[in-house]
Amino acid sequence: MQTTSFLDFKTQAESIIHSHIINAEPLLLSHQWDKLQQAIESIRQKVKKAGLWAPHLPKDIGGQGLTISQLGELSAVLGRSPLGHVCFGCQAPDAGNAELLHLYADKRIKSEFLHPLAAGDIRSCFAMTEPAMAGSNPTRLSATAELKNGQWHINGHKWFTTGADGADFAIIMAVTEPKAAKHQQASMIIVPTDSPGYALVRNISVMGSEGHGYFSHGEVKFSNVVVPEQNLLGQRGAGFLMAQQRLGPGRIQHCMRWIGIARRCFDIMCRYVNQRQITDQQTLAQQPVMQVKIADSYAAIEAAQYLVQATAERIDKAGYAAAKHDISMIKFHTAQMLQNVMNHAIQALGGLGVTDDTVLSFFYREERAARIYDGPDEVHQLSLAKQLLAQYR
Ligand SMILES: Cc1cc2nc3c(=O)[nH]c(=O)nc-3n(C[C@H](O)[C@H](O)[C@H](O)COP(=O)(O)OP(=O)(O)OC[C@H]3O[C@@H](n4cnc5c(N)ncnc54)[C@H](O)[C@@H]3O)c2cc1C
Structure with missing residues (x-):
């Protein structure tokens, strides 16, 4: 269920992505790190002024206190740019680390590390x-x-x-x-x-x-x-348990971020094939083989989004333990969907797809690892299969 204030939050975030954040991407793609940092700082001021900063953190430490489902939806918006989460102060690994400090740190650690981290003053x-x-x-x-x-x-x-x-x-x-x-x-x-x-x-x-x-x-x-x-x-000795707790919300946000990336790749692909003439009469978009890829990509993104949202809602209602099975499922399923959609988009753009003139190559390079970090595909597949098979014994 979306509240009016959350819808407004999302609309404002979309507007900042399209009017400011995407414009800063060429600095990232051309490795102009100092200028990029300045651009990020300037956008962060706008995000803070709009009251959208650190959506994942509780309000008492300067965040916006969104639910897991809301954070997921927002992640799909911010994921459209590799700079989205950074500009909103909810990028990995700072986001997960701040959540850990909020849960487990004493007063001194909170004042020395958590508060400046939450404000974006340290990393x-x-x-x-x-x-x-x-x-x-x-x-x-x-x-x-x-x-x-x-x-x-x-x-x-x-x-x-x-x-x-x-x-x-x-x-x-x-x-x-x-x-x-x-x-x-x-x-x-x-x-x-x-x-x-x-x-x-x-x-x-x-x-x-x-x-x-x-x-x-x-x-x-x-x-x-x-x-x-x-x-x-x-x-002492609770590190493994805490790491699992840290990764729980992180996996929903990664999955929704990947959905945002997949949607951006899909947009770039559709715009390109619609305008790319391959003969005097025909564009790439008129080729049935391209239409199949467009339809398959769209269906795969939509299906993944429904699955991730349902998992986020289950966590909000019943907690992480109740959604363990679903979290494993969305982690490998969404990462594989992302890889397929990025691949289709790059193929559709031909040579342009592998250049750094679009964001596709950055996504492809950085997000191949989606199938490895926070647990490789196989680890999640094994965990899911074990739980499923146990139901048939
Ligand atoms: C871009 C990126 C960012 C990362 N960021 C961080 C970070 O900030 N902090 C941090 O601590 N770590 C980070 N990691 C590390 C990441 O969590 C590990 O790479 C991941 O857990 C896999 O461990 P490994 O690389 O040692 O692979 P290995 O454990 O050596 O596994 C290699 C491969 O074996 C297969 N495999 C593994 N287990 C099984 C199994 N049981 N059955 C069948 N096949 C299996 C999988 O295909 C796996 O990819 C990051 C990794 C990447 C790529």
Whole structure:
């Protein structure tokens, strides 16, 4: 059910996407990072002035307090541009990190890290995945944190730490309880990135681009990093459980963001084939093979959106546990839909599709990973299949 105020929220967001955010995309596509940052800051001021900032966060910390379903719908609007979430202050990984701090941090951590993060004054990253261990099974980590004389001594080697470039603090997942059951060994600890022993080794080059800032994935080392005992978030050994809680809302928002991306790719494809003459009499749009792709893409996007919205509504009504099965289903189903639609759009644009003159190539490069991060397809397929098969025993 949509309230009038939420409809108004969405309409305003759409207007900012179309009149400001999409215009800033050429700066991203041409890697003009300083100018891009200035453009983002200027759009953020408009978003804040319009009362749309940080839609995912509760009102008491400066957010808009939207429900999971509303956030999902908004994500589909913001997802139309790679800059949408960044300009509205709800980009990964800051969004999930702020939610964690809101739930688990004490007063000092909230004032030092959460409040400036929520305001968009500082940035953060989330360091769980390691080059030496299978990230698909996050109960297997080699990073350690030992408590000695009231301080955590942290050692670890992480990678794919999104946004580590320019982050002010990292939340690291490290083993603090090596003798506990495997789901209770790791904890989350805040590490300011100016701590001695913390090093951003490099921005990993992903499909030809090292990216920058928000649009980068770092390799990070923690060598005898020492932080106060109070930098622990939540309980010792609760890191795995908290990571699952962090990923729950994140998956709905990723899926709806992918739907926004798919719709943008679809728009670009339809506009192009309608105007592209392939003979004096005919456009690409008149070719049956193209019409089949248009119809298939549209049906796939609509079906995915219904599925994701139904899952978001179930979470709002009954909580995450009741929607576990659906969350696995939408994660791999929507990521695969996105890949197919992006692929059709690039093919339809021919050579132009693979250039950086449109946003398609950026989406294709960045979002191939949708089928890998937050749990690869296979992990979600296995989880869903196990739950389904159990019903037939
Ligand atoms: C763009 C991007 C951004 C990311 N951002 C972050 C971040 O900010 N912080 C962070 O900590 N991590 C991040 N990650 C890491 C991500 O979560 C991991 O890449 C993911 O969990 C997979 O782990 P892995 O890369 O070690 O692959 P592996 O675990 O080595 O798996 C490799 C492949 O094996 C297959 N597979 C895995 N398990 C099974 C199974 N049980 N059965 C069958 N097949 C299987 C899958 O196809 C999988 O892709 C990011 C990754 C990417 C690509």
